Amino acid sequence: MATYNDYRGAGFTVVSNNLLKYYPQLQLTETELVLILELEAWAQKNNTFPSNDDLAKNMTLSPIEISQFIQQLIDKDVLILQQGHDQEGRINNYYDLNPLYEKIDKLVAKQNVTSNYKGSTDYKNEPVQDPIQIIIRQFEIEFGRLLSPIERQEIAAWINIDHYQAEVIKIALREAVLAQVYNLKYVDRILLNWQRHNLTTPDQVKNFLQRS
The missing domain is CATH 1.10.10.630 (DnaD domain-like)
Structure with a gap:
């Protein structure tokens, strides 16, 4: 029987609750959300460019379908395929989710301003991040x-x-x-x-x- 320590050994992935809250407003599907969670899980294990085969192992998608969904995330401006250099100067690729979180930050900021506006008629009291x-x-x-x-x-x-x-x-x-x-x-x-x-x-x- 699996114990809690067995689960601990598999590791944990930390994601923002705002991602779960706002992904529908970003026009992301549940499948795209799970793929983003997979990318986060690999990134938190210091692998920012997992292969399509690696991603497919934990999803009900084939590597070809993974490639198609990756392109959809790029087309939706929530993911960028970047290039960098390792310590030996070699070029390497990596997935960049910054555009996704920048969009979420804007939604959060907008929500904060809206909430403050509803609670006060004084524009000067609107919160500054x-x-x-x-x-x-x-x-x-x-x-x-x-x-x-x-x-x-x-x-x-x-x-x-x-x-x-x-x-x-x-x-x-x-x-x-x-x-x-x-x-x-x-x-x-x-x-x-x-x-x-x-x-x-x-x-x-x-x-x-x-x-x-």
Whole structure:
């Protein structure tokens, strides 16, 4: 008889409840949703480009059908097939679900504004999205996992204590992703390096990177 530890050994996949809530509004079918969950499961095991055969093993679809549904997700602008370089400089492909979560973030923001409008007639009281939460969400998307409470506190400290601009943090995150290093220590080193060079604005950082 299977025990809970057997299930633990198989691992767990963490997904946002907002994906389950808003996928109908994105015109996604249940089959497409399950395929997205499969892509997330592989990504959280550090495989961002599973084969169609691998995906088909856990679904009632053939590899050819998987390919067709992948193309449908691309056509719906919720998935991108990207190319990058590994540590040895070789070109590799990977699936990027950022467009999906960006669409969901917009739906969530719209819902928040609508809810606030219904509860108040004062337009000045409409909520402004917390920049810290926006950045945390972006890190979770890029890292393919939820951040720990300590990691969330570190990001908050970058803004509240170190006074890094949100856009500068996002650029540092992009540099870490390009280097395929998915941890906050690496991002922190990037930010400290820019601080030593007195680079405090997004334009200054971009100019510095262009010259490098």
